[in-house]
Amino acid sequence: MFVQPCNAFSENTVLLPDGEGGVVVFDPGFSSAQEWNALDTLLADHGLQPSAVLLTHAHLDHVMGCHGMFERYGLRPRVHALDRPTYDMAPRAAELYGVSLDPLPELQEQGFEDGEALHFGTVELTVRHTPGHAPGHVVFIDDRNACVIGGDVLFQGSIGRTDLPGGDAGQLAHSIESVLYALPDHYKVVPGHGPATAIGVERAGNPFVNGAGTGMLQRQG
Numbered sequence: 001m002f003v004q005p006c007n008a009f010s011e012n013t014v015l016l017p018d019g020e021g022g023v024v025v026f027d028p029g030f031s032s033a034q035e036w037n038a039l040d041t042l043l044a045d046h047g048l049q050p051s052a053v054l055l056t057h058a059h060l061d062h063v064m065g066c067h068g069m070f071e072r073y074g075l076r077p078r079v080h081a082l083d084r085p086t087y088d089m090a091p092r093a094a095e096l097y098g099v100s101l102d103p104l105p106e107l108q109e110q111g112f113e114d115g116e117a118l119h120f121g122t123v124e125l126t127v128r129h130t131p132g133h134a135p136g137h138v139v140f141i142d143d144r145n146a147c148v149i150g151g152d153v154l155f156q157g158s159i160g161r162t163d164l165p166g167g168d169a170g171q172l173a174h175s176i177e178s179v180l181y182a183l184p185d186h187y188k189v190v191p192g193h194g195p196a197t198a199i200g201v202e203r204a205g206n207p208f209v210n211g212a213g214t215g216m217l218q219r220q221g
């Protein structure tokens with residue numbers, strides 16, 4: 001797995017090789033020639049070809065490379081149906097933040113179902129719906145590698161913000177408790193921003209949502 005921080009928001013674009021020469025690209029945030037060049041180098045070095053674009057959710061910082069992924073590879077992004085409105089709002093968000101966003105390609109018709117199994121080459125992923133930061137937020141669980149591609153739900157020592165449209169603090173706490181903290185301690189979380197962490201570390205010490213139920217977000221509810 002490769003993680004490439006991208007764009008003005010330091011969004012983690014995640015690349016997961018499928019073991020058969022393909023690579024699944026999660027939340028493509030590529031926004032400059034430099035970032036596209038870094039992708040090209042990585043693909044060339046490892047002999048990989050992008051095979052799918054999956055979105056944990058459709059906030060601006062996670063979709064900035066969708067135009068290029070379609071132009072270069074003909075790949076349309078796949079997102080949970082409840083985040084289609086978020087995707088449609090991205091150009092407006094770009095205006096508000098004063099960043100440029102190339103026209104977004106149409107989404108794949110197919111969304112994600114909670115609990116759905118995805119197969120790419122030798123990779124198997126389980127999709128879980130984890131709303132709270134965005135209505136259609138999902139995480140992708142890779143049991144074989146004990147890893148979660150987690151988007152903006154749970155960060156090292158922090159959690160996703162809930163003040164954006166469709167955000168809900170109670171839902172976010174519930175998503176973290178019922179989906180992420182149900183995983184074994186050693187599972188690694190690769191979040192949408194910042195360094196990776198482990199389920200056990202956050203369950204024990206995350207100040208916002210922890211396993212004891214004493215986090216700041218949990219006490220509010």
Ligand SMILES: [Zn+2]
Pocket residue numbers: 057059133134152
């Ligand atoms: Zn987000």
Ligand SMILES: [Zn+2]
Pocket residue numbers: 011059061062152192193
């Ligand atoms: Zn983000």
